[in-house]
Amino acid sequence: MRENQAGPNRRSFLRNAGLAGVGATALGALGAAPAEAAPPTPENFSRGRWNPDGESRQFTVAVMPDTQYLYWGSQNSINPEPQEASLRYVIENSGRPDHNIVFLAHLGDLTQDADTTSFQAVGKTFEIADQAGVAYSVLAGNHDVSGDDTRGTTPYLQTMGPQRFRRQKSFLGSDASGYNTAHVFRAAGQEWLLLAMDWRTSAAGFAWANDVIEKHPKLPVILTCHEIVGPTYGDEVYPYESGDPENNAEFSGYGQTVWDSLIKDNDQIFLTLNGHYWPSGRVTKQNTAGHDVHLHITNYQNRYMSGGGMLRLYHFDLDRNTIDVETVSPWILEKDPATRNRMEVLEARLTTAVDRFSMPFDFERRFAGFIPVPVRPARPANKVLVPGTLAYWRFDNVDTSGGAVTAVRDLSGHGNDLTLQSVPGTAPDALVRTDDHHPDQPGHASLRFAGGKNPLHGAYLTTGPRAPLNTETFKRGYTIETFVKIPRDWDGGTNGNMPVLVRRGASGDAGKHGKNTDPREPVAQLMTTNNGREVQFNHYPLSQTYPTTNWSHGLAEDQWWHIAVVNDGHHAKLYVESSPVADNPFTDSVGIASLGLPWLLGGHEYGGALDNVFHGWIGDVRIVGRALRLEEFMTR
Template identity: 25%
Template sequence: MTIRRALATCGLACLSLLSAPPAAAESYRTGACGDFTVAVIPDTQNYVDYRHQKWSGFPFDAVEQYYAQMRWIADNARSAGGDIVFATHVGDVWQHYSAWMDPEHAARGFKWIPNGGSEVAMSPKVHTRAFEIPVAVQGFELIAGKLPFSVVPGNHDMDALWTDPTHPPQPETGAAGIRHVGGLTGFQSAFSDTSPFFAGQPWYVASHDKGADSAQIFTAGKCRFLHIGLQYHAPDASLAWAAGVIARYAGLPTIVSTHDYLGRDGKRHLKSNPRNSILDPRDNDPEMIWDEFISRHDQIFMVLSGHVGGQGFSVATNRAGNPVYQVMADYQGRGQTAREAGADGQQVGDGWMRLMQFDLDADRPSVRVRTYSTHYGKFASDLPTYAEWYKAHDNQSALTDADYLKRDSFTIELTDFHRRFGAPGEVRRRR
């Protein structure tokens, strides 16, 4: 990606951000941050899947597990006396696609054939717009007004999943062909920058592509942080826009959320199918997003993602020589609650999400990462059967139960944080 090509596709929105002078870059803190938590909501697609509701013959309404997650976040928000100051949904809010092909790619000359091997692409389109998107919105209504939050589109939140006719499936070899996703009208109908969730909110500070990419400022005590949400396989224009946001809020510790980024092995994920960057020169896979954006901006210290069932963690070194903490969690494939209800083999999610508790006032700043189920009312570390239930499904059978649990209950030592952003009591000004 070149800056010229990115600006050509991004247009005036990115030009205005990049030409604006950086904010007066004082330290992100004017005093103590206090302990605070960021809630990470992994893929919720199986909760809102129309097939996982009583009216479709499922033994219970799986959407209630999703609502329970959102109520718990609201009840534990700082505004309600808790310690959660920000929530980020890492994408795949709902399950099914709502169109055969999106008009934008059709207008650019892309051809398509139906993806016959994918239930989510071939399902009745009416259920996505009539049920799945509305109940997803109802979930966010439970946290609206309680705390700042972000939601990014995953591949399932795009309008269409289609197959490139020049790379069709090959049943004789098992090759799935090359698929692409496109279209954001469904996502924008729910989470655009003009929606009641975000319009007029002082913490919602920037957006691009009608809210498919967005930026938020959240506070904890006397500290401010920047969060940037990027759409699935963020195109060049999205990365150029995000670079402008970084320039505008220079010096603020920054977290990036995007749907597909890290794999279970801690490496940036390159096995996704669809993988848009194969077909579309505007799109960027996780390695490209690292090379062209994340690694170039030293104030980005953490990247959060989902998409890949299970958990992943690694530390990468950016171009300034500083660490970037990469964290992945996706629990959509868990089905213990379905098993208990007589629907063995069905995947729901079981109410699991990530809670990241920050302690930035200590001499050794850290983030305590824990995994909590609002259905079972327990942390993973408090559930004796946790590994028995989930280890095999997460393709981690080779691990001991204790080592498997460590993937969902661990501490990140932010050894560089005070040096990069300022220690307690220290106020710096950059020009």
């Protein structure tokens, strides 16, 4: 139950970090737990085993706040059914790929009165989790204990102290008092540390917690405590109706102590979870390192059936760089919807902005200060020259001694070298070499083009008049690969339909006609389109007189993308990040028409005249005279 009712008045990480097995080896370093009796023999509460996937890059941490009103033994009021349902939910959903619940954290106030009978009932309920092998933590709230963690033994410690977790693989250890515990769970192929801290932690308790973090310097840390932040909006708002849902909480007086004593100087702490106050809310603060720490209140004791054992589910997705949060009542969800009363209908899932939301979270960038992201080393050109390679251009060894890029050698050895061409009046730095590159690109460099149309400006590259690639018709198939990044200042009017790779020669001159034919457009062009920033590969095959066009979805700016066009001798498919796009026509497409003219990298012509220049970055470019499998792409 919260006090001071008004509360304060005021975004592929973890690559093989080699941190497995921490929990099994570090127990002795964390201080001895009090010698208490083992938990009682479990009864037949569970329905299966807890079975999460520790390697999946999508996982869930379940959070259970203040269940105190369910356990008020001194008033002869014990209602464990809602919490039992939540524990069953954790167990039964642990093995589901869309949930993959790897840990359960209780935020304190397990009881209303700290009575022995209340804790006996709590302990009996948690036998459901014990029997199924759930990795979980608990901590003491102000209704479970009084004073700070030097208080000595209590019914809480006797029932829910560290002795209860000795059989858990996730249990790392406790401080000497037993009120502060550390847990390590495995998720996304990596260990994560969760600290469960007392309602009021002493200086010795904070020293212990700092020491735990120091001894595990590469583990991301979630801090749980009963009180850290409280809401800044009205406590009568139910449900949340107004204000800023991302900035509606602030430190309590004790929360400021926790920040100063533990959080701000430990960059590994990225998320804190507390109950005690209501309504729920959150705020983001910057630590000493200048990085975000997300501080969340989650508490539903003031809702129907004292919150009904509600769970806050934090769905981590390391592929999408997102943490999706939802709040559900498993106790209600277990019931037949047709039999639910009016309050159960309203409370089964909470959907206000403080109860259901998504947090953009760049895991690699946020954790880079203590888990440096391994940089994939550059690969030598001879490792990229797969059989059938006709041309390979990369830019890490380009001569820039004169300041600008003037030529690029074809590393395939076939003589398809590139030379510089510029629009008259173009600045010398319109085409420069940079170290920027796609993380899976073989060469660690790119070319930065500063071009456009309306007015026409910029510099580009072209094959020579005798380059073998000019006459290649690709009758047996082909693969064209490159890496591109579109800058934030990209503009549809100036940069729309900008060229990546273009084969010169108007389609009309090549004898092309029929549906969708523009006789003045090039016979082949890989480009990004107006406004939507989709990739388009438009080409005129040998097998027909009209073009075939592949279209991708839109590409986000300021992000590297791998693009590939693969033709198996009959059909052309466009891929973005090794994923086929929707608009890949079934049209028979054999080869690419040729007038024996050069290829342009970053330049486009229409009716034989240059009309546009690329704006952004282009990385390695490879052209192969056969269809490559996905595992043969330059990203592999």
